[in-house]
Amino acid sequence: MSAGLASKEDRIRDEFDRVWKEYSAFDRTLDALSALTFALNNIREIKQETELINFTPRLEAVDLDGARYTPDGLVIQKHCDFVLELKTSWNDADIKQIIKYARSAGYFLKDDSKRQFKSDKCVLLGYQNPPGDERLDKLFQAWEENKISCPLVVFRYSLEQGPEERMYFARIAHDRNGRCPTNSKLGQAINSSRGFPVKTDNYKFYRPKFHKTNDQVIASYAAVLWWTKYARHYLSEEQKSEMAERGRLTSPFTILWNKIDEVPAMPGTDVPLGPSDVRRALEFLQEAKLVKLKKKARAFEIVLKEDRFIRLPQGIPVPRAGSDMSVKILGRWASNRVKKPPKKPKQPRKIRRRRSGGRDDRTLPMFD
């Protein structure tokens, strides 16, 4: 009995550790975006050469590829255009994705008008956990096979601890790694053999602008942000006054499935959560038992409450900084995942009805 319980607790802790690591890694990617924003806006020479900074860019698709591409950043400078993509760690799909970005001929402005890239274009691909040489060989091999003329520069970004915390950017030393055009100060900084750091104290000014990267947010991060920052904006005046007085709602507010697209605007945020992120956040919160899914009503029901009314499940290690909503949400999710795993939807039994007079397709026709 006790051995069984212990193993359950271990599994909860393992799930929590895993989801917590993923959450922290995603936050560091947003840190990297903030640090680059600082460099683009607050380094005099880089600011002077930069004409456009967009962290929600849309690139023209290649051939009949359909949807527009959404890399994490686009920096248009006087002499050179940069396409930026940040990754926590390697994924085999990265190769295909980054080649698409490189082959794209133009980008869209806010008014939906299209502009062509300059001939001096550069693709920047950043990794938090650098891929090994073997993977990089594969990446550069594909780059060469696709005969892409612009350089691909792979770099590493990491948060370094010392007397002052700094986000550090450094070009990866690999024989086939590209170099940024040297007519750009930003390019020179990335090419620099020592790399360049940006102190946390500096890039914090831009950190609240990012709730996600352009094309991605992990469900746990979206859930914490949605609960803390977005949920309040869905309340009616009556519910706001109830929260102000009691710190909890007496009746839930609902978000209909077909209204999920109406995400409240977040002032001061350049890359806010979008409809699909909100859906993922609500699903994660549902698994953490903070949100109810009402399938018949086709709605999510939320009883918003302040932190003191939300319990941290047993067995979740309280971080040194103390328990907060992120620990509670992630902890509840991990606990419920082990104790009450989501049931797999039943596969409907394939029953083939034979229509009267229909052809029996279990056998091949004898003559055709």
Place this chain on the structure above:
Amino acid sequence: MTNILEQFRSWVEKKANEEKPFTGTFWFLFSTLSESDFNSALGFQPAKQSVVPIADYSRTVVVRKRTGTVLEATFHHLPIHHETVRILFSLEKPAQALRPMYHLLARTRGAASLFPFSHPVMKECCRLNPKFSLEDTRVVRGVSYPSRPNDGGADINLQPGNAATFFARVEDEKRVLKTATFLVPTTADNIYCEFKIGRPGYLNYRSGPFDLLFELISDRLPKRLATSARPFERAKGHYVEFRFPEPLFVGPANYHVVMDALSRLPRTSVALLHTNPYFHAALTNYEDGGEFDIFITGHSTIHVRGQGDVSPASFLRIQNGLTEQFSDAQISLEQPAEHSFKDLIEGRV
């Protein structure tokens, strides 16, 4: 003006003698709006034949709770204000009027908010006559929050006693005082003014001589509150820096004290986005709708950035929470500085 105030003072005192317990409550609001915009934002109408002698505008707010209970309160605008501090008056019990007050404020979308009373302000209020010490003030009833949110959601009634002992106990146990009812000596030892003060930003006069309390309400308190909000009036679009005299946050191990201070703020949600090596938390205060990003990137500073139109009163709530935990901080506004390319390459950025 003095005559009008005197007229109001004697009316309140007379009412308090007639109605026991008297429920007249003064609400302290922060707003940078002009008088006419303030009245229009709150939906006030000119007060014709008002029951309150000097009230120029008023509005009745009705809130129907889900349980069917109806809460109704009429708020009267008094022609007393100091800089950004405005005073409303209601004749309902605070418990009945608080929800309608939040309802009234919700429609202003942050343009007006209650002025939070910090622990030191509440302590100062219980001395009306400098001749008497804190030990001469009696606490009839005190309600406090437990110091940590995980200690439960219930309020705790403190044992009444003298104010010096009462405040010492609240401070020692690091509780957040929600309301306190005092019997404060006015002119002589056995003549007391009874009133209740609420952390959200109200003062409820009950009985006894009103002149010294009215002086506090109409003069000392508005001035004190206006001064405390001044550093935050230009905070929009800036980072507010709280600089402490000593290095309090030498490493992540010290961050729990900040979390402790933030978690003790009632009606809030705090989520840590980052704890190691630096500290970044998102905080939402449901009381006034204020949303903040809070950073610790140095050993003795906390940086707070409000999202959108955050009211200075909302910043004041954060400051109250932090100063209850730490010593008083120097406050300044901060914006990102410009650097050269050489600085970047040589690692000085």
